[in-house]
Amino acid sequence: MREIKFRAWEFPHTMDDGSFVPGCMHYINSLYWFEEAGVRDAKDCDDIYIIMQHIGLKDKKGKEIYEGDVIKYSILDPMDFDYPTLEPIRYSIIKWSKSAVGFAPMATSPVRFETIEIVGNIYENPELIEKCI
Numbered sequence: 001m002r003e004i005k006f007r008a009w010e011f012p013h014t015m016d017d018g019s020f021v022p023g024c025m026h027y028i029n030s031l032y033w034f035e036e037a038g039v040r041d042a043k044d045c046d047d048i049y050i051i052m053q054h055i056g057l058k059d060k061k062g063k064e065i066y067e068g069d070v071i072k073y074s075i076l077d078p079m080d081f082d083y084p085t086l087e088p089i090r091y092s093i094i095k096w097s098k099s100a101v102g103f104a105p106m107a108t109s110p111v112r113f114e115t116i117e118i119v120g121n122i123y124e125n126p127e128l129i130e131k132c133i
Helices: 032-036 042-046 126-131
Strands: 006-010 026-027 049-058 064-066 068-072 089-093 096-097 102-105 117-120
Touching: 042 064, 068 126, 089 126
Parallel strands: none
Antiparallel strands: 006 026, 006 049, 049 064, 068 089, 068 117, 096 102
């Protein structure tokens, strides 16, 4: 059974005392994190945090893949099993696919898993969104 993990992107915001909090990523190792961060229920969370789940896979460098990550990968050539192509390189955002009941693009494309590399995420690297298919 895989371990269930989350991370939370904290949007840049101004605190009640007027201090500014820049955007940052929090890796959550316990559900108590929410309580310690002052999140009492879901409505407290929506304005400040985006919660992303670890999908249970790692990229080719051993980095855990989460929803919202932008990955670079190659697809399998269904016509060439002896020498599968490593081209073209594609970019995609990791997100849940209701129709495939899995995380896209893994559940929706013939992804070569050994080629997956995290290149950023949509919150800290919004410029990568333009590269995604």
